[in-house]
Amino acid sequence: MAAVDLATHPGHLARRLQQAHYLLWNTMVSEETTSPQYAVLNALVAEPGLDQRTVGERVGLDRSTIAEVVSRLGRRGLLDKVRDPQDGRRSLLRLTDEGLRVHRRLGVRIARMNQVFLAPLAADEQAVFFDLIRRVADAAEGLRNPAEPTAAAG
Amino acid sequence: MAAVDLATHPGHLARRLQQAHYLLWNTMVSEETTSPQYAVLNALVAEPGLDQRTVGERVGLDRSTIAEVVSRLGRRGLLDKVRDPQDGRRSLLRLTDEGLRVHRRLGVRIARMNQVFLAPLAADEQAVFFDLIRRVADAAEGLRNPAEPTAAAG
DNA sequence: CGTGTATCGTCAGTGCACCGATGAAAGTCA
């Protein structure tokens, strides 16, 4: 009898939070376009013509995963993918008109969903919620990327 | 140019948080046993002989997923699975000695990992972190399960 | 008793997410 309470395990809570979001997205936003797919569309709205690897970095997807997501978006005609003539290793990505349209259409629905998702928290609590999660996620990612040697690094 | 800041999207943060945890788990806890698998082991330590569906409910996994997780744990000899003689639809689960051993061994490593994971937050912030995430996740799950009609439901 | 309904587990299909290996392209340096 040495069972622990999973509610005190941040990893378990993180997984449940993500599942909850997945369900809400599926019902309130879209059944075709997933949240990671939207993140890719959004990155390409901000910076058209970005290369695939950098897009992955922007949205937090590794090389294998971004390749699959891009492949699906391409199959649906939401983006175009061309080899960089300057650097034959890179794939440059650009949204199609349809891709732009999908991105714009989802924006409204996502805003509505976020309201529902965060409804249990008061406004000031929502700010704390964002801050705490971001700090934990950033720190954990920092453990992976051994810290770029900036000027004042020891 | 109508790109949004993904840092204001709770779903995106939830995904990044979970990925960060996944990486930390992989390096600090175990490469064989995943966090959901541990959750199942833990549920069976608390309540041996539970049926498969209820275990899934306890740890937040749907029927399909719990079936796969249980299958992997069974293949590794960490639990036994028998048909309920009272109800032929149910599968009853029970940890083996090896399953108990794995659960006990991981406990220490998980505690260490949680410390590292939550290190960026002060003690009182950690409490808030748990509270906010749990409230959001619970509420979103509640939207799915239409609320059991308790005595004072309207 | 028999028919209809609900529940449990499984299976097929889709999608995210990681690792490690591989091959192509680019850059470095002797």
Added chain:
DNA sequence: TGACTTTCATCGGTGCACTGACGATACACG
């Protein structure tokens, strides 16, 4: 110029997570 190293994309493998459909079992009602 030729060999070494790095970087990017892809591929194969594993695992989590959901949906929808299916068969078997159990239950409830007439």
